[in-house]
Amino acid sequence: MTDDTLETLAAFQARMDKMPARRAELIREARAAGHSWREIGATLGMSHVGAMKASRIV
Numbered sequence: 001m002t003d004d005t006l007e008t009l010a011a012f013q014a015r016m017d018k019m020p021a022r023r024a025e026l027i028r029e030a031r032a033a034g035h036s037w038r039e040i041g042a043t044l045g046m047s048h049v050g051a052m053k054a055s056r057i058v
Helices: 005-032 037-044 049-056
Strands: none
Touching: 005 037, 005 049, 037 049
């Protein structure tokens, strides 16, 4: 039996490392589509200020 646990964990972490940049990209797309900071923040479960900050993560 092969234990791929660490390889799976490493692959998962690699995907997680990309998430903040992808979220920022999606936030910018939502803004370009005309959604307000308050709408975006509510969708993400954060304040509009949090959404604004999250949009600048690259």
